[in-house]
Amino acid sequence: MSNNAIAAADTNTENALPPPVILLVDDEASILSSLKRVLRPKGYTLITAESGAEGLRLLEEHPVDLIVSDMRMPEMNGAQFLGKAKERFPEVMRILLTGYSEITATISAINDGGIYHYLQKPWDEQDLLLTIQRALEQQHLKKEAARLNELVRKQNDELQTFNARLEKQVQARTEEIRQTVMFLENSQAEIKLNFLTMLKVFSNMIELRSGMLGGQSDRVSALSRKLGKRLKLHDVQLQDLSIAGLLHAIGKIGLPDELIRKPLEKMSGEESRSFMAHPVKGHMVLTPVSAFDEVGHLILYQYERYDGRGTPEGMSGEAIPLGSRILAVARDFEALRSGAIATLPLPLDKAVQLIKSQSGHRYDPEVVLNFVALVEEGDSAVAERARDIKSRDLEVGMQLAQDLRTKDGVLLIVRDSTITANNIAQIRKFEQLDGSLLEISVKIQDNAA
Numbered sequence: 001m002s003n004n005a006i007a008a009a010d011t012n013t014e015n016a017l018p019p020p021v022i023l024l025v026d027d028e029a030s031i032l033s034s035l036k037r038v039l040r041p042k043g044y045t046l047i048t049a050e051s052g053a054e055g056l057r058l059l060e061e062h063p064v065d066l067i068v069s070d071m072r073m074p075e076m077n078g079a080q081f082l083g084k085a086k087e088r089f090p091e092v093m094r095i096l097l098t099g100y101s102e103i104t105a106t107i108s109a110i111n112d113g114g115i116y117h118y119l120q121k122p123w124d125e126q127d128l129l130l131t132i133q134r135a136l137e138q139q140h141l142k143k144e145a146a147r148l149n150e151l152v153r154k155q156n157d158e159l160q161t162f163n164a165r166l167e168k169q170v171q172a173r174t175e176e177i178r179q180t181v182m183f184l185e186n187s188q189a190e191i192k193l194n195f196l197t198m199l200k201v202f203s204n205m206i207e208l209r210s211g212m213l214g215g216q217s218d219r220v221s222a223l224s225r226k227l228g229k230r231l232k233l234h235d236v237q238l239q240d241l242s243i244a245g246l247l248h249a250i251g252k253i254g255l256p257d258e259l260i261r262k263p264l265e266k267m268s269g270e271e272s273r274s275f276m277a278h279p280v281k282g283h284m285v286l287t288p289v290s291a292f293d294e295v296g297h298l299i300l301y302q303y304e305r306y307d308g309r310g311t312p313e314g315m316s317g318e319a320i321p322l323g324s325r326i327l328a329v330a331r332d333f334e335a336l337r338s339g340a341i342a343t344l345p346l347p348l349d350k351a352v353q354l355i356k357s358q359s360g361h362r363y364d365p366e367v368v369l370n371f372v373a374l375v376e377e378g379d380s381a382v383a384e385r386a387r388d389i390k391s392r393d394l395e396v397g398m399q400l401a402q403d404l405r406t407k408d409g410v411l412l413i414v415r416d417s418t419i420t421a422n423n424i425a426q427i428r429k430f431e432q433l434d435g436s437l438l439e440i441s442v443k444i445q446d447n448a449a
Helices: 029-042 052-061 078-088 103-112 125-170 175-194 198-210 216-230 235-247 250-254 269-275 278-286 290-300 322-338 348-357 365-376 421-434
Strands: 006-008 021-025 045-049 066-070 093-098 117-120 386-389 411-413 440-443
Touching: 021 029, 021 052, 029 045, 029 125, 045 052, 052 066, 052 078, 066 078, 066 125, 078 093, 093 125, 117 125, 125 198, 198 216, 198 235, 198 250, 216 235, 216 322, 216 365, 235 290, 235 322, 250 278, 278 290, 290 322, 322 348, 322 365, 348 365, 411 421
Parallel strands: 021 045, 021 066, 066 093, 093 117
Antiparallel strands: 006 045, 386 440
C-alpha cells in the first residue's frame, strides 16, 4: 500500500470559503492518479485512500464534503464502504465508480450506501466533473439550509427575550394600561397553548409589541385566505397570502409605543406618515429569508390604493399584487372592528359599510364584492364576535367586547379585560346597590387552534 497523499490545489486567497474536500478511494494507484489529474485544476482539496478501511479512518481525521469510491476493491468493496460511510458520516455526499458487470453491487450501493450518483468506468471527464460539481452544490445547499434554520431559532429566542422584557416594563404603568397588559398576557398564555407553528408564534410576538388584539393577525390571515380562495388563487399563492396576513404588522416592532397604540384618526400628518412606513420595515426584516420573498412583497404593498394614491410607490389598479389588495381589505376590516382605525371599535354592519364606501378608491372593487358576499353568507371570518349577557351569566375568563359603564357613563372596566371572580362579585353588588342592570357585552370565544 502506498503512502496517503493529500494534494491541495491553488486557491483564490480572496475567497472566504475553503475549497471543498474530496476523498478518492481506489485500490489502484493509477486510477487515483487519473482522478487527481482531472480534479486538481478545479481547486479541490484531494485526499486519497487505497482501501475502504483506510477511507473510513481518513473520514475520522478530516472534514470531507464528497467521497468518490471505486466499486471493485479487496476486503471491503465500494458498496460496503459507502454504506458504512453513510452510517457514520451521513452528511457527506457519495459517488460510486463502477463497471458494466457490477450492476447488482451498484443497486446495493444505491440502496444501502445512499449514493448521490454512480458513473461507469471508463468515465467521461466532463461527465465526472459535472457530477462532482452538482453534488458539491447540493452539499452547500444543505449546509446553508441548516444555517438559516439556526438563524431563525436564534431570532425567535431573541424575540421571546424582548417580549419578556417588554412585559416587565409595562407593568409599572397606570391602572388602565395595567388592565390592558393583563389581557395581553392572558392572550399570550393561550397562544402558547394553541399555536402549533413557528409563524403563529412570530405573529403573537408582533401583536404583543404593537398593541394589537390577541389573534387579530390570525383573523386577518384567515379572512385573506378565504378571499383568496374565492378569487381563484392557487395553493402556493394562498399559503403566501396566509403568512402575509400573520406577519403584516411585523414592521410595527420598530415604532415607538406612543405611536403604535394610537388610533389612525388621532394621528398627526407626520405620525401618520411614520406609521404608514411600517410595511417597508417589515419587508426589510423578511428580506434575508428567501422563501418569504413573495410574502415580503405582499406586506410591502398593503397600503397601495386602487386609485393610485397609496404608498410606497403609488401603484394603481391591477399593478398592485392581488394578494396585497386582498390583505388591505382584511386588515382594515379587522382594524375597524378592533378600534385601531377609529377611537372605538365598529359593529359589523358599519365596518362593512365603510369598506364598501371605499370600493374603487382605496380597495379593489372585485375584492370588496367577494368580501361582501362572505358577509352575506354569514361566514365565520366576518361574523359578529360579541353577545349581550346578564350579570348572572358572567363566568370567569370571559372578555369584555365593550367598556363596561354605568348609565351615567362612569367607566367601571375597560374593554378587552378578562373577567375575574372579583369582577363578577363587584358587578353584581353594584347592580344590587344601584337598583339597575348593567349592559354587558362579552366576546364570543374562538376555540380554533
